[in-house]
Amino acid sequence: MFEPVLETRNLCKSFGALTATDQVSIDLRPGEIHAVIGPNGAGKSTLIQQICGGLRPDNGQVMLLGKDVTSASTQARAKAGLARTFQISALAMEDSVLENALLGALGASGRPWRFWQRASAAVDLRDRAEAALDRVGLLDQGDKRCAELSHGQRRQLEVAVALTLAPRAFIMDEPMAGLGAAGSKQLTDLLDGLRGQAPILLVEHDMDAVFALADRITVLVSGKVIATGPVEDIRASGAVREAYLGEAA
Amino acid sequence: MKKLMLATAALALGVTFASAEVKVGMITTLSGGGAGLGIDVRDGFMLAVAQSGRDDIEVIIEDDQRKPDIAVQLADKMIQSERVDVMTGIIFSNLAMAVIPGATAQGKFYLSPNAGPSALAGQGCHQNYFNVAWQNDNLHEAAGAYAKNAGFSNSFILAPNYPAGQDALTGYKRTYEGELAGEIFTQLGQTDYAAEIAQIRASGADSVFFFLPGGMGISFLKQYDDSGVDIPVIGPAFSFDQGILQAVGDAALGVVNTSQWSKDIENPTNAAFVESFQAEYGRLPSLYASQGFDTANLLISAMEQADVADADAFRAALRTADFDSTRGDFSFGPNHHPVQTIYAREVVKEGDVFTNKIIGVALEDHGNVYTDQCQM
Amino acid sequence: MSTILIIEQVLNGVQFGVMLFLMAAGLTLIFGVMGLINLAHGSLYMVGAFAAAAVAGATGSFLLALVAALAAAAAAGALIEMVVIRRLYQAAHLDQVLATFALILIFTEGTRWFFGSFPLFLDIPDYLSGPVTLPGGIQYPLYRLALIAIGLAVGAGLWWLIERTRLGIQIRAGENDREMIAALGVDISRLYTLVFALGAALAGLAGALVGAIQSVQVGMGEPVLILAFVVIVIGGIGSIRGAFVGAILVGLTDTLGGIFLPGFFGLFMAPGAASQTGSAIASMAIYILMTLVLIWRPSGLFGARA
């Protein structure tokens, strides 16, 4: 039995009368891709926010590498090894592709107070950024402004920035959103190769990608975990079909 | 900027000029809120220059926008580029403080047609600096003296919280000898005085002294009039000059104010000034116009006695103040500030126009208290 | 300090606040609906006051003067909206700031060019002049009571307009979602012109009402503009209710601060120095208030967006 890399314990969060997450306990184990699925409004975004530090849970805990990070800031969690990608690309659109990757490398280096050196000439940053870009296949696009990238390339850059952090766990918020079949396929292959580097908590609507990638699946409906387990079990579960897959089909 | 050279005025009179011998740099406020004062000083000054018929005065006029940094910059320009001999025109004390020390230190003469901050009358006095209007405290001292003579013994006094305001209250208290029912510093630029008026009402004062120049005074008087408080009000002439009175209206009627000039001072110079100013500009002259007029005449009188290139002789000529002032008797004290009579006036209505009428003398041949601190 | 005096000062504070509300309501409405930072709002206040003074001078009627103020300010507002502002909705906030700053310059000097450099006369009508005696023996100027009443009436009218009318629905929709009201078939550019003119008319009304007890002069709008911004920031930008609460708060703070702070410092300082220090702090009071509010609630008392 492996110690989970990331674990939530009974996370509760409500906004007024609306309960967004209700006693959510999930874990992420080394080497796996753990997909979280559920209909719109199931609480997936709220869950990610609580894991990454954007929202403070009303109750419950977030454990990262065995440490309680429930009240840690977003930056502290990032430093502790959590890397997240955004559902809507959060990239510095005016900057170049390389600069976006350099930003990640800068965060990883932990030394942002450098005022004199050129960022692109800082060897430590550049190596790390280029390695990440290479990994996602954007190395040759380094000088392009981010705003000029295609949608698919932006999704790849999101992953590249996360990679520069050399994280202990990835949190990916609908990385396939808005991608066509070809783009989905390409990104699926990329993510498939990442699990060896660090486990991925994957929130995703694209069921093809989920079933292609996930080792385990958790189904979230109305803030509650209604099922969790290996892919086959979920696929077979009547409750899930009824609550979710039936509805989606 | 505004090269309103004499040429403009002169061409109208059909006179042609040889080369100018005295170059005057006038920095005054011609745009924005305080523009009315600067325009009056300018018009009074230019009227005197035109009437003298002299062809050897060139006046360069610039607008300081009431900003100290602009005024300093213009002064630099006048001194460095235009190479003026004499400077004049500044209305506001804070601008005067910014410009005058530097100008006199560079050997220029400065004739102040309005501002007379105490620092320049005392320790900061300079042999090349002459004030042709008043030391800032003068009219307030006169108000205090008037209050004392009128038998007031419990005054409520107020002024904005800035140096000229603080000087005003100090000046009033210097000559007034009674009790104070209250002493308030308002905000500079304040427009609503309801709170202060309520305090006045509650204070049991027998008189109110206020120094609130410009729009502040208009607001105060209108609100005071409307409040139903009928304690007599005294103020310096600044809130009762010809430009402002029409905007105050009935609210100012009967208010006593102190001034070294009034259009009904009886002497030939003044009568001619009032008439010609009205003919030239189509409005009654104000206190500021008279000061501008006197400043120009002082300059002209000195030019008749000495060459501006000979600074010592020119200075001596200025010091004699040998000109006919619109105020009647006029001379300079040892610190080059006026020694003059200050009158108490009352606001009256002549036909449709609000104006002032002299009701008595507040201080006779009055100088200022800073002479001892001045070492030239 | 007597109770009567304190009550009188509270009335003064409320009256000041109510006038600020007229300014602030237009400003916050324009920001809420169009997302525009309108620095030229103070100029519309000035336009109202000058129009009122001119018409009162010509006709002698204060009511006509008020109508003229409303009309002139609304017309000026509609004009600048159609000529300048309309081109700037898509632009960055900073461009709007520069453009409306330029409008201040044009309006200020234009007014001086047209009306001259000397203040204009505008007086309280006879039927509203003089003090009245309130219960408890408080003597208070009738005109100021009228100002409070007019301000409250306008506030109520605004509430009715926004909560109860078709136009109000459109305005509220516009605050939330520009695209949506366009999709609903509302003529957006007409709505914007209308809202802008409405805000301008309120500013013009305030200018005329206040002009009667203050001085009608060039540049009178800028100090009020800054105060109005303080008000809407305290209240939360875009919120009419916030503007009202903010205006009253600022009015009371300013008035009561000016009264009590010198007295407070008088407890342990010489009278002259106390008065000076007290009034120095009093002049900073509303800014201190605003800072405290923003530190406590970064988007104002009733602000939705940060």
Add this chain to the structure above:
Amino acid sequence: MIRESYLNWLILLGLLAVPIWALTADEPFTITLATRAAILALAAVGLNIALGIGGLVSFGHAMFFGIGGYVMGILAYHAQSFTPLDLGAFSIAGTKSMPIIWLVALILSGLAAWIVGLLSLRTGGVYFIMITLAFAQMFFYFSISWSTYGGEDGLSIYVRNGFPGLNTLDPIQFFGICFVLLCLVLFLNARLQGSPFGLALNAARQVPARVETVGLDPMRIKLLAFVISGAITGLAGALFADLNRFVSPTMFSWQMSGEFIVLIIIGGVGRLMGPVVGASLFVLLEHWLGGLTEFWHIYLGTILLLIVLFARGGLIGFLTGKEGAHV
């Protein structure tokens, strides 16, 4: 269309050429005007670091400008009156030495920026604009009633402060000092913009959420930028006071803050040379239009309007054919 880097050099050379021409043509006042432009540009360069790169629209930078001005005024006042500056526990002598005044101005205005930034950065958007304005207004009203140092009348320094080896009263030498400082700060700004810190700051303006998730604190980054920005504007304030040999509360006024913003927008937000172009043009217009008519503000206003409406991205954006330094 011109490449921005060429244009930048051209602008700098232009600003240098004017006073040199004026020197040969014996037009000392033109040198003073150029000095004024250089100092205003310096102040706006300071603001541009916060506003242009960091997206922090400060409507209160006059606060730092004024602090720099009063540092100069107070130190020089005590030096010229030979009275020590009493700070309660200890007292220090005044000074007429520019480098010391600059250092104190940098430190104090930076410190003020740190405190103000700490409190203001909790807010955003229009609230940030207004809270910075509020702080500046506090300084403004305080300085008006602070009678020790002249209150509203301000404080006159009779002789310009000294710089070792130079005659600062000579207009061209004083211009030289200001120009060199401007170039130094521009160079620093250029380095900063390309540095790792600049990268982080630039990103903190565009996507603060991203900056957080890579483990950096956008608040601290913005705060530091605000401090650097305030310190530079403070330095400009000390120079401006020395140019005029005078300080007054107007240096704290909101119109001053507004003017800095206007300078930046005229030139182009976030452009390295935007403030220089803006300040030069502004001083030029002020001088030239003022000579034409008493009502020159109308024309100035109209020109500014035309710039906003037809030269998006400021003059540099217009000349280089690129609308935004960003976007």
